[in-house]
Amino acid sequence: MHFKIPKEKEVPLGCITPAPVTEQPMMITGNWRIYRPVIDAEKCNLCMSCIIFCPDACWQLNAEEDEPVWNAKYCKGCSICINECTSGALTQAYELDFEDGVVRLEKPF
Numbered sequence: 250m251h252f253k254i255p256k257e258k259e260v261p262l263g264c265i266t267p268a269p270v271t272e273q274p275m276m277i278t279g280n281w282r283i284y285r286p287v288i289d290a291e292k293c294n295l296c297m298s299c300i301i302f303c304p305d306a307c308w309q310l311n312a313e314e315d316e317p318v319w320n321a322k323y324c325k326g327c328s329i330c331i332n333e334c335t336s337g338a339l340t341q342a343y344e345l346d347f348e349d350g351v352v353r354l355e356k357p358f
């Protein structure tokens with residue numbers, strides 16, 4: 250699913266604030282998630298769109314493994330990264346399909 254954004258509505262690229270710098274228990278948004286993004290590393294072309302567009306800085310580049318690494322604790326499941334992925338490497342998966350899904354945890358985070 251990829252939406253074409255009219256030129257006049259495009260948001261100019263800004264900067265990435267890797268937040269929170271120190272963990273704030275009241276700011277954890279991972280337990281909002283109904284769907285999670287799943288990466289297929291074989292398809293990823295390292296375009297960095299997921300890293301740039303995630304509103305919660307939940308994708309960070311793992312320089313050693315050459316692939317974006319996902320932060321389950323803060324990903325709220327908005328799917329923006331999936332929509333912006335340029336190679337179809339990100340897909341949406343239902344949170345309940347994962348053993349470690351937030352809704353399965355006794356005390357989500």
Ligand code: SF4
Binds near residue numbers: 308328330
């Ligand atoms: S689903 Fe939303 S919050 Fe989660 S990693 Fe993608 S853009 Fe970030």
Ligand code: SF4
Binds near residue numbers: 317330333
């Ligand atoms: S947006 Fe897609 S192709 Fe680009 S770095 Fe992220 S996972 Fe890889």
